[in-house]
Amino acid sequence: MVDEGLKIELGKQGVFVTTIEELYNWGRRNSIWPMQFGLACCAIEMIATTMARYDLARFGAEVFRPSPRQADLMIISGTVTKKMAPQVVRLYNQMAEPRYVIAMGACAISGGPFKQGYNVLKGIDRYIPVDVHIPGCPPRPEALIQAFIALQEKIDGQHLTGEGRPRHLDAEAQGEFPVPEQGEHDLEPTSNKGVWPIPVVIR
Amino acid sequence: MASNPYFSLAVLFLAALGFGLAPLALAWLWARVFSPAKPNEIKNSIYECGLESKGDAWVQFRSAYYLYAIIFLIFDVEAVFLLPFAVAFTGLGAAACAAMLVFVLMLIEGLAWAWAKGILTWA
Numbered sequence: 001m002v003d004e005g006l007k008i009e010l011g012k013q014g015v016f017v018t019t020i021e022e023l024y025n026w027g028r029r030n031s032i033w034p035m036q037f038g039l040a041c042c043a044i045e046m047i048a049t050t051m052a053r054y055d056l057a058r059f060g061a062e063v064f065r066p067s068p069r070q071a072d073l074m075i076i077s078g079t080v081t082k083k084m085a086p087q088v089v090r091l092y093n094q095m096a097e098p099r100y101v102i103a104m105g106a107c108a109i110s111g112g113p114f115k116q117g118y119n120v121l122k123g124i125d126r127y128i129p130v131d132v133h134i135p136g137c138p139p140r141p142e143a144l145i146q147a148f149i150a151l152q153e154k155i156d157g158q159h160l161t162g163e164g165r166p167r168h169l170d171a172e173a174q175g176e177f178p179v180p181e182q183g184e185h186d187l188e189p190t191s192n193k194g195v196w197p198i199p200v201v202i203r
Numbered sequence: 204m205a206s207n208p209y210f211s212l213a214v215l216f217l218a219a220l221g222f223g224l225a226p227l228a229l230a231w232l233w234a235r236v237f238s239p240a241k242p243n244e245i246k247n248s249i250y251e252c253g254l255e256s257k258g259d260a261w262v263q264f265r266s267a268y269y270l271y272a273i274i275f276l277i278f279d280v281e282a283v284f285l286l287p288f289a290v291a292f293t294g295l296g297a298a299a300c301a302a303m304l305v306f307v308l309m310l311i312e313g314l315a316w317a318w319a320k321g322i323l324t325w326a
Contacts, residue, residue: 067250087252087254088253090253090255093245093246094248094250094253097238097241168238169237170239171239176241176244
């Protein structure tokens with residue numbers, strides 16, 4: 001690792017130093033291709049974010065891919081119903097590593113205003129690991145852009161080796177997330193314990 | 204060798220080859236060293252917009268359907284011929300009308316033949 005102060009000092013002299021890790025993360029964070037995939041009204045805000053006024057292209061993420069094979073990021077934009085949840089989880093499984101998830105809006109992170117509904121999943125993080133949660137109903141495009149920046153910062157802080165390295169660089173880390181099935185009354189299983197430990201209610 | 208007039212071309216060719224192959228080799232090396240492949244059954248399954256795919260992706264269609272295609276094409280082209288005929292209808296002589304009728308009758312005869320042969324029955 002190059003000392004941060006030394007790096008700035010060298011930069012003033014016109015010498016640019018970097019590490020493979022930095023170069024790799026720089027490339028990754030500036031080319032996050034989302035999957036073309038909208039679930040509900042939040043998707044309208046997501047579309048607005050990509051258009052000229054908010055211009056997601058500034059962050060290198062304007063290339064919405066119609067196939068999970070080419071996508072890096074899944075934006076869960078809207079209510080995930082229990083009918084839709086298996087499809088969402090299967091799509092996430094079909095994405096190539098490294099892959100990220102932004103849960104956009106109140107519904108995607110918790111069920112939102114439809115939380116009491118019998119057919120609404122209470123947050124997609126019950127089945128797949130979510131990197132950034134954005135509250136809002138729906139979140140404004142600025143909020144989605146902030147989620148992008150947060151994700152970029154997260155990618156920037158990842159190391160190639162060591163304990164805290166991301167899942168796609170770890171041969172041991174699991175790459176498969178079980179797809180829930182429609183049970184008699186609910187999805188089975190109701191959550192993925194490895195991703196979402198059932199919270200303990202303290203009374 | 205360096206005196207050969209094509210020597211510089213050969214150098215440029217090698218450089219161009221390296222320019223193309225080096226990123227590929229680097230990507231391959233990177234995947235080998237850092238990024239282990241973790242295939243699984245769901246990941247390798249056919250992409251069907253998230254739904255479970257049923258059956259094989261290599262669906263075959265009966266080759267006998269080419270007859271429908273040919274009959275469709277014939278009547279499609281006939282419509283193209285009928286349009287100028289209809290536009291110029293008022294100024295046409297009896298001979299031109301008869302020639303057009305013969306043309307249409309020939310096509311109708313063909314259709315009658317196909318019908319009699321049982322080609323129009325969807326099998």
